Amino acid sequence: MLSIKNLHASIGDKEILKGINLEVKAGEIHAIMGPNGAGKSTLASIIAGNENYEVTEGEISLDGEDLSELAPEERAHKGVFLSFQYPVEIPGVSVTNFMRTAINETRKANGLEEMPAKDMLKVIREKSELLEIDRKFLSRSLNEGFSGGEKKRNEIFQMAMLEPKLAILDETDSGLDIDALRIVANGVNKLKSDKNAIVVITHYQRLLDYIVPDFVHVLYNGKIVKSGGKELAHELEEKGYDWIKQEQEA
């Protein structure tokens, strides 16, 4: 599904990613862990097409199709979803209207008719129940005045609505209390199938107790320095990132 080969990227003169290789297959969950400033969010952003970063070398493809020349919305239309660490507030545009626009633009790009309002409401109802979201919440302005937890839950609600092929969850656990974390993780697990894939970016192992990864990668200083199974997350939790740093610098 997702294939990243020798990816180098920089912002201004600063090189942030220094040769990333990553293969994610349909049906898999990958976790990317690492200390602050390792390049985790940059990687997520670049996969989603953020034009602030310059890809200087390497390639990213989705189902064999090169993504590098595609705008963020074109990547979204092909099934890339990024749950933001800091979702943006859009005053005056309700969650429902935002989703309606996002879904219909995606359908249009894929040669489909607009979704009839009745069907839209039905899907909205189903997915909001999945994430235990109050209906009233959906008529509020997108992310405006939402608590940190509400914002994150709203991100996963949008993921549920858009049904992406590849979902990247960037620090989705930050700002969530334990109940919200469980709800969000449950939602993600229910959305998981053998046709899609999930990349979880996190600093802590906590979320991985709920969304159990098939593979764990450690990103340090712009490179993946270690990969393993879910037990690697536990090891990191125990030993801390200093262990990785020391290993790298040794």
Next chain:
Amino acid sequence: MELKEKLLSSFMAFEERIDVHSELHDVRTAAIKNFEDKGFPTKKDEAWKYTSLNAILKNDFTVFPKEENAVEFNHVKKYFLHEIDTYKVVFIDGVFSSHLSSTTHEGIDVCLMSSALTKPKYKMIIDTYFNQIASKDESLTSLNTAFANEGAYINIPKSKVADKPIEIMYFSTGNEVALMVQPRNLVIVGENSHVQIIERHQSLNENPVLTNSVTEIFAQKRAIVDYYKIQNDTLEANLIDNTYVSQQKESHVSVHTFSFGGNLTRNNLNFYHFGERLTSTLNGITIIGEKQHVDHYTLVKHSAPNCESFQDYKGIYADRSTGVFNGKVYVEKDAQKTNAFQKSNNILLSDKATINAKPQLEIFADDVKCSHGCTVGQLDETAMFYMQQRGIPKKEAKALLMYAFSNAVIENIKIPELKKRITTIIANKLGVKLGFDL
């Protein structure tokens, strides 16, 4: 002949044509004298530093259209708030159109300035209010006063709620090569009364128009006035809007200015306070492009204690468009416990667009809360990326962001159908169809 000369020589002929009583004659004579002395403002005047009328004044404007023009309702229906019932005072090339209007004298007066100025039964009111708050010093206001003859006259007596909004509409047909019109409106809202008014100037073809309009609004004790100005005219239309508001104690007056169209638009908006615990609200949304120019020149004069004023102006400028926000808040010595807030937020969508923002606070009282904030920026890139990431293309994402940016002002529109209309105009202006009504 230069426009100034033309106007001066037209003045005598004009006064002969209309029936005026002597007090009014004196007012007009003084006004034309002031205009003669001062002439049209130029960029040398501090108040007109960023707005030049030169290019516009070169047109050979007709001051009095030769014939009366008719317009079919169906052709202009879209400019009205036709979804709801409203009173309508409609003018075509400066002449009242009874056919398109829906006036009333039942309980409230919604009718014509020309009647009010000439009929004996209105004389006392005219003597009390006409030209009382309008500047006698500012040359364009004087020019309007000299020629003041037609416009909307609205008088809501004590303790009345106008049962439906009032639309004041000025159409220009473009049958003249270039037309200058000078509407004069008078709005008097009695104690405890409430009225909602929508004013719009609209050209129906591409010939140049210059409108020099004066509106006087008097809000008595505890009166509530919501006034909406829709400026979405053609690229050949120029508007100088001079609005003067006089407020008595505990009144609430809000003026909302939506500037989306026109070639050159200048809004002179002045609030004067004559009582305590009153509130003035000045809101504006400006979205322009090409070579359009919009200048908001506001004044709030706090003269009494415990009053509040709120100004919130949002501006979005594309292409080579230019904007001006000059907001002056003046707090006199006696106006203790004043709360005066002023905000001007601007987004420039191109390198060639400019905004000149100039807040001015002059405070002579020592126990007041006053603030102002001006921002100039670009669209938030992170927000753009966020929306694009959800599959919303750049153009639509931009439109949503601009809408979000203006939202605080849109939320303040108290007539739901008007709110919808404004958001539709914005969506059209931005060239997007979002699959839902903004």
